[in-house]
Amino acid sequence: MSVIIELSRSFTNILDTFFGSDTDLMSKKVKQILANPEDKEKYLEALKELKELEKKGEQGTKTIVLSNKESLTLTT
Amino acid sequence: MDAGVTVFTIAYVAILIVPGIIFKRFYFNGAFSKQFNLGLFADRLITSFFCGILVQIASLLTFSRIINVSYDDFKKELIKSYSTIHKDSLPDLSYDQVLYTFYYAVYCVALAALLGLLLYKLVRFFKLDLRIPAFRFANQWHYYFRGEILKTNDFKGSSRGKVISTEVDVMLKDNNGKSNLFSGLLTQYTINANHQLETIYLTGATRFSQTSQRVKPIPGDIFIIPYETIQNLNIRYNFLTTQKKEVGKYIVLIFSTLLLIGGFYYPWVTDLVVWKKILGTFLLFLFWLFLTSLIMSFFNPTNGSQALTRGAKVTILFFVLLTLFLCKLLFGWEIPSFLKLFTK
Numbered sequence: 001m002s003v004i005i006e007l008s009r010s011f012t013n014i015l016d017t018f019f020g021s022d023t024d025l026m027s028k029k030v031k032q033i034l035a036n037p038e039d040k041e042k043y044l045e046a047l048k049e050l051k052e053l054e055k056k057g058e059q060g061t062k063t064i065v066l067s068n069k070e071s072l073t074l075t076t
Numbered sequence: 077m078d079a080g081v082t083v084f085t086i087a088y089v090a091i092l093i094v095p096g097i098i099f100k101r102f103y104f105n106g107a108f109s110k111q112f113n114l115g116l117f118a119d120r121l122i123t124s125f126f127c128g129i130l131v132q133i134a135s136l137l138t139f140s141r142i143i144n145v146s147y148d149d150f151k152k153e154l155i156k157s158y159s160t161i162h163k164d165s166l167p168d169l170s171y172d173q174v175l176y177t178f179y180y181a182v183y184c185v186a187l188a189a190l191l192g193l194l195l196y197k198l199v200r201f202f203k204l205d206l207r208i209p210a211f212r213f214a215n216q217w218h219y220y221f222r223g224e225i226l227k228t229n230d231f232k233g234s235s236r237g238k239v240i241s242t243e244v245d246v247m248l249k250d251n252n253g254k255s256n257l258f259s260g261l262l263t264q265y266t267i268n269a270n271h272q273l274e275t276i277y278l279t280g281a282t283r284f285s286q287t288s289q290r291v292k293p294i295p296g297d298i299f300i301i302p303y304e305t306i307q308n309l310n311i312r313y314n315f316l317t318t319q320k321k322e323v324g325k326y327i328v329l330i331f332s333t334l335l336l337i338g339g340f341y342y343p344w345v346t347d348l349v350v351w352k353k354i355l356g357t358f359l360l361f362l363f364w365l366f367l368t369s370l371i372m373s374f375f376n377p378t379n380g381s382q383a384l385t386r387g388a389k390v391t392i393l394f395f396v397l398l399t400l401f402l403c404k405l406l407f408g409w410e411i412p413s414f415l416k417l418f419t420k
């Protein structure tokens with residue numbers, strides 16, 4: 001059963017790459033983050049910190065680790 | 077009323093304008109769909125007419141192959157029907173000819189849609205709308221809100237990575253004349269027929285409290301702001317640090333796109349009957365889907381997808397071989413001579 005789920009996800013991903021909309025405002029990654037309350041909080045917090053840096057006229061990066069262990073490095 | 081003129085007017089609309097309209101409907105899609113209705117009526121009519129001519133030329137060149145009739149025979153029948161109509165009488169059409177006329181009408185519409193969509197995908201894939209102003213779509217808001225404006229010549233060098241989301245700070249004026257500052261992640265927006273902003277939708281919205289002099293979160297999922305209440309708008313892009321581009325992946329995507337186009341085209345130039353051509357297109361599409369999934373599974377997963385397990389890869393390989401075998405049965409493909417060495 002898990003193989004079928006894996007395959008359906010893989011096929012959906014391929015079809016989405018070729019035929020999906022490329023005009024969505026948010027990337028798929030951010031949509032995925034916002035769908036998870038824990039990741040959403042981390043993401044919004046990171047953006048807040050980057051915004052504070054920007055206000056001080058500084059540039060910086062902020063790395064967050066998502067619940068699926070994937071790490072994202074955001075920058076101002 | 078002159079019957080000839082009436083028939084030709086209807087034919088002109090049906091044969092040239094309709095495919096042109098369908099072509100444009102599929103070219104202007106997604107965030108740019110409102111452009112379909114933009115402009116003067118005469119302008120839209122002329123461009124539809126021009127696109128219709130292109131679609132008709134492509135249809136005439138390819139349709140005879142689909143119904144397995146030579147181009148010269150097809151042309152003779154067309155000329156015969158045209159001269160009969162010109163003499164103010166209806167052509168004596170056989171049952172097959174009526175059927176072919178029906179097929180041709182459906183084919184024109186399908187080809188117009190396909191060509192429109194293909195052109196849109198090409199313009200977007202090669203970022204022609206960002207590089208060449210003539211290709212730019214009328215919806216400027218999309219380029220600003222999506223951060224694509226940073227890739228245009230005017231903003232060259234402003235990009236600090238890949239834009240993954242857009243934040244906006246919005247200054248609104250309330251009924252008492254007081255200004256309020258709201259911020260949030262931009263999730264969606266709507267525009268009217270003239271491409272003027274109507275509404276914006278924010279997620280994770282916050283507001284600046286004048287009394288406590290700090291930012292307070294607004295409980296809720298989506299914060300909707302009508303554009304008429306906005307005094308000014310500040311856009312801030314959220315960048316993901318530039319990652320090393322996987323060149324191999326891009327090559328596979330280009331190869332896969334060519335394979336997909338070839339798969340849609342190939343069955344229609346064979347001598348098979350129409351239903352076998354349709355079946356062949358479907359089988360080649362499945363073959364393309366399985367093969368692309370298999371190849372892409374060897375690259376790092378993106379956009380939330382997960383790496384495939386060994387079992388899933390073996391299953392996809394089985395489907396690749398199965399669809400290839402079915403295609404061989406349908407199209408009667410010969411095994412290439414260099415591969416026959418291995419089968420001996």
